[in-house]
Amino acid sequence: MDEVDDGKLVQQIARAAPGEAKEAETELVRRFAPRIRLYGLRHLRDETTTQDLTQEVLATTLEAARAGRIREPERLASFVLGTCRMLVWDQRRGARRQGRLLATFGEGLAPDPAAGPALDAARLADCLAQLAERERVVVVLTFYADRSGDEIARELAMSPGHVRVVRHRALVRLRNCLGASA
Amino acid sequence: VSTCRLPLPPLLDYWFGELTPTESAEIEEHLFGCNLCTDWLTWVTAVDSGVERTVRGGRVPLLLTRALIERLERDGVRIRHYRVLAGGSVQCTAGPEDDLVAMWLMGEFYTGERVDLVFVGAPAALPERRDDIPVDHARGEVVFVERGDVIRQLPPHVAAIRLVGVGEAGERPIGEYTLHHMPWPG
Numbered sequence: 107m108d109e110v111d112d113g114k115l116v117q118q119i120a121r122a123a124p125g126e127a128k129e130a131e132t133e134l135v136r137r138f139a140p141r142i143r144l145y146g147l148r149h150l151r152d153e154t155t156t157q158d159l160t161q162e163v164l165a166t167t168l169e170a171a172r173a174g175r176i177r178e179p180e181r182l183a184s185f186v187l188g189t190c191r192m193l194v195w196d197q198r199r200g201a202r203r204q205g206r207l208l209a210t211f212g213e214g215l216a217p218d219p220a221a222g223p224a225l226d227a228a229r230l231a232d233c234l235a236q237l238a239e240r241e242r243v244v245v246v247l248t249f250y251a252d253r254s255g256d257e258i259a260r261e262l263a264m265s266p267g268h269v270r271v272v273r274h275r276a277l278v279r280l281r282n283c284l285g286a287s288a
Numbered sequence: 289v290s291t292c293r294l295p296l297p298p299l300l301d302y303w304f305g306e307l308t309p310t311e312s313a314e315i316e317e318h319l320f321g322c323n324l325c326t327d328w329l330t331w332v333t334a335v336d337s338g339v340e341r342t343v344r345g346g347r348v349p350l351l352l353t354r355a356l357i358e359r360l361e362r363d364g365v366r367i368r369h370y371r372v373l374a375g376g377s378v379q380c381t382a383g384p385e386d387d388l389v390a391m392w393l394m395g396e397f398y399t400g401e402r403v404d405l406v407f408v409g410a411p412a413a414l415p416e417r418r419d420d421i422p423v424d425h426a427r428g429e430v431v432f433v434e435r436g437d438v439i440r441q442l443p444p445h446v447a448a449i450r451l452v453g454v455g456e457a458g459e460r461p462i463g464e465y466t467l468h469h470m471p472w473p474g
Contacts, residue, residue: 138320141320183320184320224338230338230342247353249335250344251355255304262353270301273300
C-alpha cells in the first residue's frame with residue numbers, strides 16, 4: 107500500500123462498497139494523520155483539540171472518498187489540507203459536526219493522533235547539555251516558556267534573525283545528537 | 289529534508305509562526321505532500337514535549353533568565369537561591385528537596401560584549417567553562433543553575449566562578465564569586 111499513490115488510493119475507496127476498502131482507508135489514515143496533527147498543533151496549539159480535528163478531517167475525507175466526491179483524486183493532499191483549513195475556521199466559529207461523522211466512521215479507524223513520538227528523557231537531557239549555552243537557552247525559551255522569536259530576542263538582547271539562526275542550528279544539532287530515528 | 293526541495297529554515301520558521309500568511313500557506317501545501325518535512329516537524333513536536341518534561345524535571349544544567357526561573361517555580365520546581373556580588377562570597381549547599389540551585393551573580397555587563405563563565409577549583413562534576421552565556425543587562429545579573437542532585441554529591445570545597453567579558457579588545461574580568469560549599473548537614 108505504501109507505494110500506491112494518493113489518486114489510486116481514493117479510487118480504490120470510491121469503487122468499493124462503503125467500508126469494504128479497509129486496507130486503502132487504513133493507508134489513507136496512516137498517510138495523513140501525522141500531517142493533520144501537525145496542522146492542528148500549528149494552528150490550534152492544543153493536543154486535545156488537535157486530536158478532535160484529526161479525527162474529524164479523516165472522517166470527512168473518508169466520507170467524501172467513499173461517496174466519490176473527491177473530484178481530483180490525485181490531489182488528495184490538497185483536499186485534506188482544504189478540509190483542515192475549513193474545519194479550523196469552522197471550529198473558531200463554534201460550528202461542530204464532529205459527532206455525526208465520528209458516529210459513522212468510528213474513532214477506532216484513526217490511530218491515536220495524540221501519540222507523537224516520545225524521546226528518551228535521559229538522552230535528550232544529555233544532548234541538551236551538549237548544546238552551546240545560547241543554543242540551549244533559546245531551545246528552552248522556545249519549547250518550555252513558549253516564547254516567540256521576537257520575545258526571545260528582547261529577553262536575550264539578540265536580533266530576531268539571530269534567534270532564528272541559533273534555534274535552527276540548535277535543532278539540527280539536537281537531531282544529529284538524538285539520531286534521526288529518535 | 290536534504291532530498292526535499294524545501295530548505296529547513298523556512299519549514300522551522302513556519303512552525304514557529306514567523307512567516308506571513310501567504311508564505312505559511314505555501315509551506316502547508318508542500319507539507320501535506322512531503323514525508324520528510326512531516327517527519328521533521330513531527331520530531332520537533334517530540335522535542336517540544338521532551339524539553340518541557342526535561343526542564344520541569346530539573347534535569348538540565350542551565351544558565352537561565354529571570355523569567356525562566358520564575359516559570360520553573362510556578363511549575364513546582366524547587367530552587368534554592370544564592371545571590372553574590374562581584375568580589376563576594378557565599379556559603380552554599382543543596383538541601384534534600386532542592387531540584388535546582390540557582391546562583392545569581394551580579395556585575396557590570398557591557399552591551400554587545402560576550403560573557404563567559406569560568407569555574408576555578410571546582411570538582412570535576414561541574415563544568416570548567418561556559419561560553420557566551422545569557423546576561424540580563426538591565427538588572428546586571430547572570431543566573432547559573434545546577435541540578436540539586438549534582439550539588440548534593442559534591443564534597444566540602446571552596447571554588448570560584450569567574451565571569452569574563454569578551455570583546456574586540458580582548459578579555460576583561462567582570463567579577464569573581466567565591467563559593468564555600470558544604471554538604472547538607474545530616
